[in-house]
Amino acid sequence: MEIEKVMAYRLSKSKYLSGLQCHKRLWLEIHKPELAPPPPPGQQRIFDQGTRVGELAREQFPNGVLIEADYLNIPDAIQQTTVAINNGSEVVFEGCFVHDNVLVRPDIIQQNAMGEWNLIEVKSSTSVKEENIHDVAVQAWVLQGSELDIGRMYLMHINRECEYPDLSNLFTTEDITEPVEAILPIVPQNLSEYKFLLDNSEPDISIGQHCYSPYDCPFVGYCWKDVPEHSIFNIPRLRWSVKERLIEENHLSIEQLPVGIPLNNKQKEYVESLEQKKPIVDWDGIRDELDKLDYPLYFLDFETDNPAVPMFDGMHPYEQFPFQYSCHILNQNGNLEHKEYLHESDSDPRKSLVESLVEAIGNKGSVIAYNAGFEKGVLNKLTQWFPEYSEQLQLIIERLWDQLVIFRNYYTDYRFKGSNSLKSVLPVIVPSMSYENLDVKDGAESQVAWNVMIRLPDGGEKSKLIEALEEYCGQDTLGMVEIQKILNKSVKSRSTIK
Numbered sequence: 001m002e003i004e005k006v007m008a009y010r011l012s013k014s015k016y017l018s019g020l021q022c023h024k025r026l027w028l029e030i031h032k033p034e035l036a037p038p039p040p041p042g043q044q045r046i047f048d049q050g051t052r053v054g055e056l057a058r059e060q061f062p063n064g065v066l067i068e069a070d071y072l073n074i075p076d077a078i079q080q081t082t083v084a085i086n087n088g089s090e091v092v093f094e095g096c097f098v099h100d101n102v103l104v105r106p107d108i109i110q111q112n113a114m115g116e117w118n119l120i121e122v123k124s125s126t127s128v129k130e131e132n133i134h135d136v137a138v139q140a141w142v143l144q145g146s147e148l149d150i151g152r153m154y155l156m157h158i159n160r161e162c163e164y165p166d167l168s169n170l171f172t173t174e175d176i177t178e179p180v181e182a183i184l185p186i187v188p189q190n191l192s193e194y195k196f197l198l199d200n201s202e203p204d205i206s207i208g209q210h211c212y213s214p215y216d217c218p219f220v221g222y223c224w225k226d227v228p229e230h231s232i233f234n235i236p237r238l239r240w241s242v243k244e245r246l247i248e249e250n251h252l253s254i255e256q257l258p259v260g261i262p263l264n265n266k267q268k269e270y271v272e273s274l275e276q277k278k279p280i281v282d283w284d285g286i287r288d289e290l291d292k293l294d295y296p297l298y299f300l301d302f303e304t305d306n307p308a309v310p311m312f313d314g315m316h317p318y319e320q321f322p323f324q325y326s327c328h329i330l331n332q333n334g335n336l337e338h339k340e341y342l343h344e345s346d347s348d349p350r351k352s353l354v355e356s357l358v359e360a361i362g363n364k365g366s367v368i369a370y371n372a373g374f375e376k377g378v379l380n381k382l383t384q385w386f387p388e389y390s391e392q393l394q395l396i397i398e399r400l401w402d403q404l405v406i407f408r409n410y411y412t413d414y415r416f417k418g419s420n421s422l423k424s425v426l427p428v429i430v431p432s433m434s435y436e437n438l439d440v441k442d443g444a445e446s447q448v449a450w451n452v453m454i455r456l457p458d459g460g461e462k463s464k465l466i467e468a469l470e471e472y473c474g475q476d477t478l479g480m481v482e483i484q485k486i487l488n489k490s491v492k493s494r495s496t497i498k
Contacts, residue, residue, distance in 0.1 A: 009198050011102045011191075016138045017131060019190065021215065023197050024205040028219050030198055036218035042444025043216075045451070046124075049308045053124040054107060056309065057156055057171060061108065064091035074103065099145030102191065106139050108156075109148075116151030119143065120173070123157045124308045126317065128174055131214045137180045141187040153177045158317045164310035170317070206247050209240045228253045230274055234418035235267050266412065274414035285410040287491045293401060295332040296365040297484065300325065300396075301476040302378050303446045303469070312348040314385060322378050323349040323450055326473040327360050328481045336481065342469055344462075346454040354382050358392040365399070370422045370480055372402035403480055406487065426479040429486055433479050439468035446472055 009030050011019075019026035028035055039047070058064055065084045069077035077096030084092050090111040097104055108120035121136050136153050143150055152175055159172040197203060207224055211217045227233065231252050232243055242261065251258060254274055263271065273280050303324040308317055315321065329337040339360040343349030361367060369375040379397050383390040407420040415428045423442065427434045435441045440449050446469060453465035 009101070009194075010098075011194065013102075013104050013135060013138045016102070016187075016190070016194075017134060017215075019194050019197070020131075020134055021213075022205060022210050022217065023193075024203045024223065025217050025219060026194060027197060027202055028222070031202070035222045037221065039218070040444070041448040042442075045444070045448050050124045053158065053308055054122050056167070057107065057122040058093050060171065061091045061093075061110065063089075064093050064108070065089040066093040067095050067105075069096070071105070074098065077105070097142050097146045097148075099142040100191070102138065102142050104139040104142045106143070109143070112151050114151065116149045117143065118151045119153045121153075121155050122171075123155060126158045126160050128155050128157065128176060129214065133176060133179045133183060136176060137183050138187055140180060141184060153180045158308055160317055162310065162317055164313060164315045167309070170309065208244055208247055226252075230254050230414065230417075232257070234414075235263070235270055236418045236420075237264075238267060269412040270414060270418060273412050277414070279411060279413035281412070282410040283491060283494050286406055286487060287495070289406060289410070290487060290491060293366040293368075294364065294399075295330070296362070297330040297481075298361050298365055298367045299328040299330065299477040299480040299484075300361070300367050300369050300375055301327075301473055301480075302375055303443065303450070303473050304378060305447050305450065312350065320378065320381065321350055322353055322382070324446070324469060324473050325353060325357055326470075326477040327357075328474075328477040329360075330481055330484070338474065338478075340470060340474065342466060342473075343450075344454065344466060350382065350385055354386050354389050354393070357396075358389055361396055363395065366401045367396050367399045368401050368403055368480060368484070370402070370476070371404045372400045376400055403483065422476060422479060426483065430479060430482045433475065433482060435472075435475065438472050438475065439464075440472035 015026055015029055018029055058066065067077055067080045067084065069080050071077070074096060078098065081092065081095040081097065084095070092109050094105045094107065095109055097106075106119055107122040110118045110120060112118050119136060119140055121132065121139070123132060125132075132155050136155065140150055140153060154173050155176050156171050156173045159169055162170045207227070211220050211223065217223070232238060232246050232254060233252075235254065246252065246257075246261075249258070254271055257271070269280050302322040304320045304322050306318050306320040310317055310319065312321065324340070324342045326340045327338070329339065331337075339356075341353050341356040341360075343352060367375075376397055379393050383393045383397075386393075404420060404422075407416070407425055413428055416424045419425075423435055440446050449465050449469055453462055453469065456462040456465070
């Protein structure tokens with residue numbers, strides 16, 4: 001069968017890649033796209049960063065012509081592309097090409113000295129990935145089918161060594177011609193598979209690791225709808241090889257676990273907690289951990305950003321910097337004080353935050369964080385950027401104590417659903433506290449909200465975002481306080497009984 005007669009549905013390169021990930025994903029994108037929810041704010045931010053990176057990449061080619069026709073207006077885009085090429089443009093951005101009903105809009109095509117067109121794909125990642133090779137391959141196949149003579153093929157990606165304010169080396173370009181040419185022959189084979197797939201009913205494909213690799217599938221909610229509330233996916237650190245075997249045998253519920261499934265002690269504890277419908281707690285271990293603490297207790301949480309394109313002096317792509325902290329201070333007499341900092345403009349927040357932080361945290365007392373390795377990493381970066389504060393910051397680092405250790409090592413509860421994150425633990429330990437009703441619910445949303453807020457003029461909309469950010473970060477540290485109080489009370493009551 002000739003490929004010209006194959007495709008009844010127009011595909012893009014993104015849909016081609018969806019088909020490589022999972023045939024069911026492709027089928028749903030074509031036939032039931034309404035089943036996919038809108039992308040979460042964090043995912044949308046990734047898309048927006050990709051757009052920004054693409055704009056900066058085009059600046060490397062000052063004589064390029066941008067095809068500005070709307071993505072939905074294919075005829076106009078094709079016409080503009082044809083005109084640009086026929087008029088002798090040597091660089092074309094987002095040109096539009098269709099071959100056998102497969103549409104691609106390459107980031108950059110550049111004519112070389114031999115009259116061939118080099119294909120340059122721009123990514124906001126920091127290295128070449130396998131999926132990038134397939135991405136470029138389908139584009140090259142369409143361009144060849146559109147009678148363009150293709151030369152070399154490149155991936156232009158972020159260079160980690162770039163340091164703000166000098167963005168002249170923001171990109172690294174790697175020649176990927178050979179690996180792309182090696183897989184070009186499978187493109188028409190895959191298209192033939194897609195033709196058969198899309199002309200038939202929804203494929204019966206099991207859930208699995210492919211639902212999240214190489215990308216999170218937007219149809220997880222649909223495909224996973226029959227997974228029970230307490231499933232094998234909640235068992236902590238269960239290997240995917242074991243999960244795949246259980247999926248194949250249709251053993252998704254923990255109650256259906258076959259005899260002989262290899263589980264370590266923590267996994268067995270989780271299953272036992274579910275069977276008994278109660279937590280399994282090593283109170284002696286928790287007591288030993290709590291005895292390490294010195295008052296006053298400083299409960300600390302940072303919110304950070306890590307943009308692909310660095311924004312402030314001395315920073316590299318994807319390097320994290322804090323823009324907010326919350327610190328609840330609990331004295332031994334039970335008095336609670338709250339100190340916080342949120343940077344409200346688009347200037348560099350780091351030094352102002354450091355100055356506020358070293359003033360808020362005294363020279364004695366334990367500094368409590370949840371997953372303290374994160375806070376430690378932020379503090380270490382701040383010591384590098386601001387050596388004049390290294391002594392105070394190092395003192396904070398030395399006093400860090402990780403509340404996560406309690407739930408990782410000594411406290412197992414089936415209601416955590418296999419996660420020890422604060423978002424999973426807090427509503428169980430402190431039922432009155434939840435993130436569900438907050439306007440900002442997680443770290444990804446806080447990044448989005450902050451980047452919007454700092455660019456707004458003073459007024460109601462900006463104030464609303466400031467309030468949402470402060471409420472979210474404050475809940476993290478207040479939640480740790482409440483957890484600590486419950487642990488202290490429980491340990492004390494058991495000591496009294498003894």
